[in-house]
Amino acid sequence: MTGNIANKNNDLELVRRFKSGDITGFNEIVRKYQQQVYWVIRKMVQDHDEADDITQEVFIKVHTALKDFREESNLFTWLYRIATNYSINHIRKVKVKNTVSVEIVVEQIESHEKLADEEIDDRTKRRILEEAIETLPAQQRAVFNMRYYDQLQYDEIADILGKSTGGIKANYFHAVKKIGEYVKGKIEY
């Protein structure tokens, strides 16, 4: 991900092309960042279909707002911010629904004994991790994904979320700790 941020040299040119009425500027921006945006959203909301809808919404928003984009800003940081905010809003909207579904799943898993790490298939592992991530508040979830998966610097995360670097460090620490505690309750390392 750091590499992606470093590879921002032609972003300004793409933005200028779009502003001058050349739609290929926008198309290139989508092609360049669609996977990053999708995965930011996907790791937040966990579900592919939801991630697909939100990804499209994000790029429609980009298409609308790109004409007002200030060129001194980082395009990827801006995209990341939009994607994270859309994801956080989505999570908050379906919070009740998710809480209910998590409770059902937790009951199902709790009915079983702890499983050894080797015995668990990929699908179960993924489900446990998704459940663990779903227990996190939206912001901690965003910070965990940005730091662990996208390996963004704390300063970049703080800039995207508009929070202090110290707060972001604390968010990440607590997110990892909570995930560890949840996973520890489900499986034996």
Add this chain to the structure above:
Amino acid sequence: MNNKLNTEEIKFMIPDYISGMLNNTEKAKVEEAIRDSKEVKEFYNEMKGTFDFVSTVKFEEPASQYWNSLLPRIHDKIDSCEQKGFSWDKIASMWKVLVPIAAIILIALVYYMVKPSNTQLTEEKKIEQIKKDTSKDENNGNKENIKQEKVTEDKKTDDIVKEQNDNNTTKKNMIRKYSVKPDNATAKNIIPDNEQVKEIRDPVKDEQLASEIDETAIFADGEGAGFDEETENDLKKLNDIEKETLLQELENTNL
């Protein structure tokens, strides 16, 4: 306390240590703490287990054609939004404006329904105005009355002063007219030499006395004198000197 704080700081660094995101100095500090502190080592082991588990979890990748279809689908949506001139974003943003406006209108309606109307207000204001005017008139009337009274009083005072002056003048004239001025020889005989009598014969006091006693009445005839017929006859028999003597005696007795 300091050690504990350091331990907490080290714990905060452990997730980044496991992810390999620390610089060499930080890395060395964490490794030292893991070696020296049992607490830090246990925490490191727990975190390592978590990260090992998370790293083994693979997310399902979308189908390869998904990435090729995403851009056309985005354009479809953008076109449909532009053609319809409709977007949920617009609706959402409109609601953000419409809801407060509707709330303000509702509050205004309730306010005007509950509060007295403008005409009622005007009536009340009119009543207040009338009250104010009345009180003003009363004040003005009082002032005028006071002025008039003052003028009247001044006039009365002037009249009284004038009247008094007139009376004084009349009295003075009367006294001058009716007072009997004895000739020097008679006066010498009649008026005693002692000081008490001199005081009584003081001209100012005489005037006062004259104003109090109508001298003419003593020697007046008939009803004006207020005497019965017998007394009047006796008085008529007296000559001038005897009258003077009688008058003198009367004065001395303060009658």
